[in-house]
Every structure is written in C-alpha cells, then in structure tokens.
Amino acid sequence: MDRFDRKILAALHENARISFAELARRVNLSAPAVADRVAKLEQSGVVTGYHARIDPNRIGLPIACLIELTVKHLEYYLVIEQIRNTPEVIECASITGTSGLMIRVAVDTMPALQALIARLMQFGDTKTSIIIDMPVPPRMPMLSEDE
Numbered sequence: 001m002d003r004f005d006r007k008i009l010a011a012l013h014e015n016a017r018i019s020f021a022e023l024a025r026r027v028n029l030s031a032p033a034v035a036d037r038v039a040k041l042e043q044s045g046v047v048t049g050y051h052a053r054i055d056p057n058r059i060g061l062p063i064a065c066l067i068e069l070t071v072k073h074l075e076y077y078l079v080i081e082q083i084r085n086t087p088e089v090i091e092c093a094s095i096t097g098t099s100g101l102m103i104r105v106a107v108d109t110m111p112a113l114q115a116l117i118a119r120l121m122q123f124g125d126t127k128t129s130i131i132i133d134m135p136v137p138p139r140m141p142m143l144s145e146d147e
Contacts, residue, residue, distance in 0.1 A: 016051065063109070088105045092104070
C-alpha cells in the first residue's frame with residue numbers, strides 16, 4: 001500500500017459516494033488509475049464495503065447504550081445468533097476480560113431498554129452504560145507510512 005492508496009482510503013472514508021473523477025483530482029491520479037486502485041483495494045479485502053452513517057437519534061432512537069454481557073451456562077454461538085437477530089443491537093464485539101461481549105444498542109424509550117436488558121439477562125449478567133456523547137466519532141484507523 002503506497003501513499004496514493006492511503007489518500008484514496010482517507011477520501012473514501014470521508015465520503016464513500018465520491019466519484020472516481022473527484023477522487024482522482026484529490027489524489028492527483030487519473031480516474032482509470034483510481035478505479036483500478038479501488039478495485040484492487042476491494043479485491044484484497046482492504047475495502048470491505050460502503051455504508052451510510054445513520055444518526056439513530058434522528059430516526060427516533062435517542063437512547064444509545066453499551067451493554068456488557070457475561071455469557072454463562074449457555075452455548076456462546078447460540079447467544080451470538082440470538083444477538084444477531086435482535087433489532088436493537090447496532091454492533092457487538094467479543095471482548096477480553098470478565099465480560100464476553102460488548103453490545104451497542106439504540107432504543108426509543110427507557111421501557112424498551114429495560115425490556116431489552118431483561119431479554120439479554122437470560123444469557124448472563126449484564127452491565128449497561130448509557131452513551132451521553134461521542135467525543136471521538138468512528139474514524140479510520142491510522143495507516144502506516146511504509147511503502
């Protein structure tokens with residue numbers, strides 16, 4: 001990965017809908033060269049998809065939480081499957097430490113959060129933290145300067 005690939009990734013992360021012509025202008029390459037590089041980044045698995053970033057608050061889900069779930073006495077992969085099928089779950093990470101899973105959720109009301117926690121408690125112990133602010137929004141990982 002060279003400096004052009006890093007510039008392309010940064011621009012795509014900022015705006016995944018950018019045209020190849022605009023991307024080429026920003027990184028100082030031709031549009032066909034940029035298209036080829038983007039295709040190679042996709043084929044190699046560096047770029048795994050293009051997504052719209054949605055603000056849950058603006059679609060009626062103002063309560064965002066992190067729920068630590070300590071899975072016990074159940075099949076871990078069965079719990080994961082249940083969590084995958086839970087619409088309130090935005091993302092879920094398997095983590096080290098005393099908790100096995102860190103789950104990010106968005107709900108519309110406190111009673112909905114209470115019901116969700118009750119459902120998750122059937123799989124193990126939970127610890128819930130309400131997100132009040134995101135001082136560092138999702139961002140692209142730092143890229144190595146190695147060529």
